[in-house]
Amino acid sequence: MRLSVGSVVSLINGADGEWDAEVVEVGKKGGILLCQTQTKPLQMPPDVWLVFASIRKERTAFIVEKATELGAARIMPVQTEFTNNADRLKVEKLRAHALEATEQCGGTYVPPVDDLAKLGKLLDGWDASRRIMFCDETMLGKASVLDAGLTGPWAIFIGPEGGFSARERDRLRDMACAHPVSLGPRILRADTAAVAALTLWQNAMGDWS
Numbered sequence: 001m002r003l004s005v006g007s008v009v010s011l012i013n014g015a016d017g018e019w020d021a022e023v024v025e026v027g028k029k030g031g032i033l034l035c036q037t038q039t040k041p042l043q044m045p046p047d048v049w050l051v052f053a054s055i056r057k058e059r060t061a062f063i064v065e066k067a068t069e070l071g072a073a074r075i076m077p078v079q080t081e082f083t084n085n086a087d088r089l090k091v092e093k094l095r096a097h098a099l100e101a102t103e104q105c106g107g108t109y110v111p112p113v114d115d116l117a118k119l120g121k122l123l124d125g126w127d128a129s130r131r132i133m134f135c136d137e138t139m140l141g142k143a144s145v146l147d148a149g150l151t152g153p154w155a156i157f158i159g160p161e162g163g164f165s166a167r168e169r170d171r172l173r174d175m176a177c178a179h180p181v182s183l184g185p186r187i188l189r190a191d192t193a194a195v196a197a198l199t200l201w202q203n204a205m206g207d208w209s
Contacts (some may be wrong), residue, residue, distance in 0.1 A: 003031075010039065012102070017042040044110050045071035046206045047153040049130075049173055052078045053160035054089050054116060059191045063158075068101035068111055070198040071206060074123040075111050076155075078119045081165040089116050119168060123175070130155055132178040135197050137163040139182035146181055148161075148204045156201060158194045162172045 007023045018040035025032035050072040095113045102110045130153040172178045202208040
């Protein structure tokens, strides 16, 4: 960043808020910064995870970026029956996107981005105390209301391009903690659906309400 000794920079580590730090030593491969004053406390997001099917590289990066800005506490890419590019997912790059998005929006918490998991395996070990907002494309145009009284931990599930398979939809619908919802009268791209779903959840029961 071409900073010199005496420069002041804002630092976050995802645990201690934001701090002003003075550059006290610089070198070709690193330097030393001295934290001086806390400028923001740690601001934790609400306890909502985004579980989404991996799609094309640049659109997956978009989902991670916007999920970070919108306040997802954890970002979880999954492989579904209709996922066709799982072998090209670069998780370390997605984590870098989450960090950059946190810096861009002035956040102090960087959501973890998990390694890719198979949807079935994830559901096998699912904690039923965490409710699922299941965005079901077969409910296109049908009215659905997310009950703001259902507090506690949540996860939002977004399918791939083409949607969840019939078997995956049936399994989610059979889970008592899952709440199928419609995202309106129009078919949304997977990345648009992720933004829309997080916005709806935040407005109903997140830190926007």
